[in-house]
Amino acid sequence: MxxxxxxxxxxxxxxxxxxxxxxxxxxxxxxxxxxxxxxxxxxxxxxxxxxxxxxxxxxxxxxxxxxxxxxxxxxxxxxxxxRRPGYDTALSALGGVVTHLMRESGSVKHLYDIRVFLEAALVRHAALHARKDDIAALRRALEANEVAIGDSTQFYLTDMAFHAVLYDLPRNPVMPAIHRAFTSWLSPHWQRMPRAPERNRINFLSHREIYTAIVERDPDMAERALNGHLAAAWEYVRGTFEAD
Amino acid sequence: MxxxxxxxxxxxxxxxxxxxxxxxxxxxxxxxxxxxxxxxxxxxxxxxxxxxxxxxxxxxxxxxxxxxxxxxxxxxxxxxxxRRPGYDTALSALGGVVTHLMRESGSVKHLYDIRVFLEAALVRHAALHARKDDIAALRRALEANEVAIGDSTQFYLTDMAFHAVLYDLPRNPVMPAIHRAFTSWLSPHWQRMPRAPERNRINFLSHREIYTAIVERDPDMAERALNGHLAAAWEYVRGTFEAD
DNA sequence: TCATCAAGTATGGTCAGACCAAATATGTTT
DNA sequence: AAACATATTTGGTCTGACCATACTTGATGA
CATH class of the missing domain: 1.10.10.10 (Winged helix-like DNA-binding domain superfamily/Winged helix DNA-binding domain)
Structure with a gap:
């Protein structure tokens, strides 16, 4: 460098x-x-x-x-x-390099922080600009998340889906592509994270908190909730690769 | 698609x-x-x-x-x-695809909007977390920007440098890489933008406005200033490729 | 009639050996 | 010691060949 x-x-x-x-x-x-x-x-x-x-x-x-x-x-x-390239194929070009990058100590954290940063802005945006149907989509994702608390695999999927709604909100096709890129890069680490219903419940509550803040049009609260949510998630998985 | x-x-x-x-x-x-x-x-x-x-x-x-x-x-x-890959080499992998993507009508706008979105979050972050030396760096960049108002080429560089400071602020090495990627993708369009000292002055004033908001620890004002700044810039250059 | 299966063909993957031009190393001369 | 000429290395391209598999075609049989 x-x-x-x-x-x-x-x-x-x-x-x-x-x-x-x-x-x-x-x-x-x-x-x-x-x-x-x-x-x-x-x-x-x-x-x-x-x-x-x-x-x-x-x-x-x-x-x-x-x-x-x-x-x-x-x-x-x-x-x-x-193949006429779309935003996804663009981001996928990164795949190979990113994989190598993440061997470097600390780079996973850097990437994760970028995600947190982006998503904080997203929930803020959602709180300010979400339309009725957006909120409905968010609520549906939240409910699906709740019923999946018992099934960790399903919970993981509905978790991603909930966050995906946030990326869809700005109606910019680049956003969902970024989300898919993030999840595909970070999922290998998440897979190793031990899962348990009680942990799922905590995450679900965080999601509900974020949802509530958005419904109440409170960007600061939404941002705070999201930061807390993702910070906790990080603490929970850091151990899986800090041993490297 | x-x-x-x-x-x-x-x-x-x-x-x-x-x-x-x-x-x-x-x-x-x-x-x-x-x-x-x-x-x-x-x-x-x-x-x-x-x-x-x-x-x-x-x-x-x-x-x-x-x-x-x-x-x-x-x-x-x-x-x-x-070459041990860095974050820059990672983003550079996108270069080729993005170039093609931007032929597509509307994609430049999408990319630009992403930039605006990110930078809005950045100025907000700056207003809340900038340290003394950060603000000093920002002030230096602002001053360099001011003295370059007469020289459009130099103004372009100091303009970028000013924004670059915002990307440096979170101290996440991915951020500056993203900035470089954005500028390298969008600069071809910016190059075609007619430049004039009076326009430079307007942009400088926007920068000062952002700087002031950050110094005063007012994230909302900072965000508003930045959005106005970049929205105006967009209006000014959209004509250069809307004819496509 | 139509589904099935067996050649036969098209196409990508790999190999071998060769030549060229430019980059680098070597050695000689000044 | 610097400048130059020569030899060697090395990447770029070409030719022609063979293999394995995907695809096509057509014959076969229910």
Missing amino acids: LDAVDDLTPEKPADARRAADLIVAELAAMIGSGALADGSYLPAERELMAQFGISRTVAREAVAQLAGRGLVEARPRFRPVV | LDAVDDLTPEKPADARRAADLIVAELAAMIGSGALADGSYLPAERELMAQFGISRTVAREAVAQLAGRGLVEARPRFRPVV
């Missing part, structure tokens, strides 16, 4: 030409313009060879790059399928 | 074996454990061949994958260099 420049748009060496890059650009443009429709097959490698006058090597590398960018879904022995 | 499941941990087909994947996992582990030190050269392709008993093809694909994940920096004709 000494001189980690890492400009986020890797276009520094003005030339940096590699045969595959041109093909990638071309195909990417086709995907963007719809010339290659979402869900359709990418031309076979041997077709690309003929079509662009390149070798198989280059064709393969181009496909691999597109797959890396999420513009194409290339399962091992199947024909690559064109 | 119809059935974009896209689970964020691409490990669904229990088999999905590809020779390169094993090598990638192996090398990734070595990088994680420090066996391959940050900044050192990755073994040459021909060495990997011998070391793992694989063909050049597989060796190359493995390196390409590592490069895609940001664990290795592979400039065109140079030896790949090991």
Whole structure:
């Protein structure tokens, strides 16, 4: 991290030409313009060879790059399928790196804190701007959460669903994608957390507290409830990876 | 976007074996454990061949994958260099996809709204938790911003720097990375925005307003000021890409 | 008629060996 | 000791081949 420049748009060496890059650009443009429709097959490698006058090597590398960018879904022995990227596929690009990042001591906490920070803002936003149907959705999620107290697996799902409603509230499609990314990154750690109905009950009560604060249009109380909720959850799971 | 499941941990087909994947996992582990030190050269392709008993093809694909994940920096004709990933390299993985995403109408706005949402929470946090040295840093950034009003290029930089301080405040290394990611994604649009000293002055005043609110420990006012600031900025640049 | 199953083909995955151009190392000359 | 010429290393690309599996086609049989 000494001189980690890492400009986020890797276009520094003005030339940096590699045969595959041109093909990638071309195909990417086709995907963007719809010339290659979402869900359709990418031309076979041997077709690309003929079509662009390149070798198989280059064709393969181009496909691999597109797959890396999420513009194409290339399962091992199947024909690559064109995938117009959504916010989820974008976040999923992080997956690999994040997994490695989280080996680093403290990084899980950093990520978790970001989540708390975001969600605090979300409950605040909810308390101020939630509409009737939003609150209804929240209430439904809360009720589902309550009946699942006895079943820890089910409780985990309804727990996530409750929080998901908060991410849906701003009606910005990026938010739910962020939520899915967070949960998929952090869930491995959560899985290891011992579960018990009494613990579930505590969490449910926290959820209800948050819900109440939102209904009463009290952002400060909502934020406080959420912070307490997530701080407690953290204390409960920190042990599972602090031994690392 | 119809059935974009896209689970964020691409490990669904229990088999999905590809020779390169094993090598990638192996090398990734070595990088994680420090066996391959940050900044050192990755073994040459021909060495990997011998070391793992694989063909050049597989060796190359493995390196390409590592490069895609940001664990290795592979400039065109140079030896790949090991890069222990930081939060920046993680976010940079998004770069390619986000670029494509932003062709989609409305996605720039969505991304911008996320930024506004986050920054609103940040100024709020600043107003509540900023320490003396934080405020000093903020003041320095503000002053630098003021003297740059006449120079639009310089103003742009000091503008970013001012906002950057807000991201530094929570002392969570993920925050600055997010800021850099945002600016690198949105800057292409901002570059097209016409600049003028009078406009700079308005923005500076907004910054001062935010600063004042933080100094006075008034989160609501800080949030309001920031929302106004960024909303105005949006109105000013929306024209540059709404024609698309 | 239509479902089933067996070739046959298309396609991605891997291998081998070769050549090139650029980057790096080596050694020689000044 | 610095500058230059040469040799070696190394990544980029090409060719051509073989395999295993996904897909297609068509024959078979209920």
